[in-house]
Amino acid sequence: MDIRRIDVHDDALFEAFFEIMRAAELFERPGMPMWSHHEAAVIFRAEDPDEETRAYAAFEGELMVGIAAMFLPLNDNTDKVYAEVDVAPDQRRRGIGSALLRHIVSETRAAGRSTLLTEAKYAFSRREDHPYRRFAEKHGLTLASVEINRxxxxxxxxxxxxxxxxxxxxxxxxxxxxxxxxxxxxxxxxxxxxxxxxxxxxxxxxxxxxxxxxxxxxxxxxxxxxxxxxxxxxxxxxxxxxxxxxxxxxxxxxxxxxxxxxxxxxxxxxxxxxxxxxxxxxxxxxxxxxxxxxxxxxxxxxxxxxxxxxxxxxxxxxxxxxxxxxxxxxxxxxx
Ligand SMILES: CC(C)(COP(=O)(O)OP(=O)(O)OC[C@H]1O[C@@H](n2cnc3c(N)ncnc32)[C@H](O)[C@@H]1OP(=O)(O)O)[C@@H](O)C(=O)NCCC(=O)NCCS
CATH class of the missing domain: 3.40.630.30 (Gcn5-related N-acetyltransferase (GNAT))
Incomplete structure (x- = not known):
């Protein structure tokens, strides 16, 4: 598997990137809010003086199997990176998420930042043991705050x-x-x-x-x-x-x-x-x-x-x- 930063202005690459993001967001949560390809493309391609945005993808051969995004605030909270790691639902449990997360951790360190934050959405019934929580905790992340979607x-x-x-x-x-x-x-x-x-x-x-x-x-x-x-x-x-x-x-x-x-x-x-x-x-x-x-x-x-x-x-x-x-x-x- 190869993990690399992608050019968000490459339409085909960004399309594949967004499809994984969308599939991960809506997996087991059909009908939940999800921005469109256009809305996402505008954000990832924008020049924002307050935040740097980076997109990464994991490939097996030519196939994109997972993605990660990093958002680096530039004028406040400069100790932090807000990150997202998503693996295509049919590619899970094969170590792809772990590899992407390790990559993001090392990029966070390389950027001189000390706090990595990431979020996951799941059902109340699996509050203690949802796979996303297990994944995060296996990698040393701790549950820092719980919000409720209403x-x-x-x-x-x-x-x-x-x-x-x-x-x-x-x-x-x-x-x-x-x-x-x-x-x-x-x-x-x-x-x-x-x-x-x-x-x-x-x-x-x-x-x-x-x-x-x-x-x-x-x-x-x-x-x-x-x-x-x-x-x-x-x-x-x-x-x-x-x-x-x-x-x-x-x-x-x-x-x-x-x-x-x-x-x-x-x-x-x-x-x-x-x-x-x-x-x-x-x-x-x-x-x-x-x-x-x-x-x-x-x-x-x-x-x-x-x-x-x-x-x-x-x-x-x-x-x-x-x-x-x-x-x-x-x-x-x-x-
Ligand atoms: C969380 C996510 C990135 C994991 O991706 P993945 O490629 O399946 O993860 P890995 O194969 O590297 O799994 C690593 C470990 O996480 C835990 N884990 C992952 N999925 C699990 C599941 N379905 N059940 C139990 N544990 C699970 C296990 O400890 C696993 O190690 P193991 O396979 O050796 O037991 C993926 O499910 C996803 O895209 N979720 C939606 C987005 C999200 O919430 N991301 C942020 C989570 S902090």
Whole structure:
């Protein structure tokens, strides 16, 4: 077997790479969200000032049998590599995953990074002994954080959403709640980016130590362009305080390549503005606006740490139901 870095601009190679990624993601999880070939190609081919992306593949002769991806943050969390290892379902249990993981570990070391993070999704019933967990633990990775994937069936009755909006309203009288599609006004950008960058630190993350992300107005604009190229539409609802600063946010993403599905991205209320039901307020309003514009969408998917009580309580209140779990594994390397 030969493992090598692949040129993501080579259409045939990237097609094979993506097919393995898709097959691994949906194996034993049919119908779960999955980005399209186009959406993935845009990310793997993008020049992102905040993150370097690398694609690797394992070959037997000409046949691609497994893949790995590495994401190296460049402006924050520079001790870390986020990685993915996927083996084609009909090629498993032959040592391919192990070889790919060893390769990624050595690339992580070579890049001067000390923490490798990777995730796996599987059923609650196999929480303790799923093959993906056994695989990770056999290679010395430890379970660092457990998140739960949840889904909300659409449409949600309009009067129910309005009830949440009305229930939250008296608690946040001093704040404006506003929704923006695909763009954030210049005057809100700095306070909005503070929220986006803070999310990794404020949300529970088990044994993983994050520092705030380093997204800047310039890199944010580049990310927006990438989303546009992917054909994604982003609904962001913000709570804005009396000084005109964004102090809470939530995003829903409509992927062009994943019909019927909507992705919930981050939600954060700044610590000094908690206790005003701003979390429910921004989420309910965002749902209201998104649903009216996209009646074809059938489910929203969200993922939260299982110990994130505040966020989970809001999601349960809105009717999100558990689907499966997302386990995050960590390997600490000696430098
Ligand atoms: C996890 C994954 C990469 C393993 O790939 P693989 O090529 O089958 O792995 P290997 O053949 O190298 O297996 C190595 C060890 O993992 C464990 N393992 C892997 N599959 C297993 C299974 N079905 N049952 C029990 N143990 C299993 C075993 O300890 C195995 O060693 P052994 O065969 O000597 O008993 C593959 O199942 C996959 O693509 N999963 C989806 C993506 C994913 O979750 N990746 C990240 C996991 S951290």
């Amino acid at each position: 889904a909300l069936a659409l449409p949600v009755a309009d009067d129910l959403i309005q009830r949440w909006v009305d229930e939250a309203a008296p608690h946040h009288a001093g704040y404006r709640i506003e929704t923006f599609v695909d763009d954030i006004p210049e005057e809100l950008l700095e306070s909005y980016l503070y929220l986006l960058n803070q999310l990794a630190v404020d949300a529970p993350s088990g044994d993983i130590d994050y520092e705030p992300e380093g997204q800047t107005p310039e890199s944010f604009r580049i990310h927006q362009q990438t989303l546009k190229e992917q054909g994604r539409t982003v609904y962001a609802t913000l709570a804005i305080d009396e000084d005109g600063a964004a102090v809470a946010h939530t995003e829903l993403v409509i992927p062009s390549g994943d019909p019927g599905n909507v992705y919930q991205w981050g939600t954060l209320v700044r610590q000094d503005h908690r206790g005003h039901r701003l979390g429910l307020a921004v989420k309910a309003r965002n749902l209201q606006v998104m649903q009216a514009a996209h009646p074809d969408r059938r489910r929203i998917f969200t993922c939260n740490s299982e110990v994130n009580d505040a966020m989970v309580a809001i999601n349960e209140r809105m009717g999100f139901e558990p689907i499966d779990l997302l386990a995050e594994f960590q390997l600490k390397l000696d430098r």
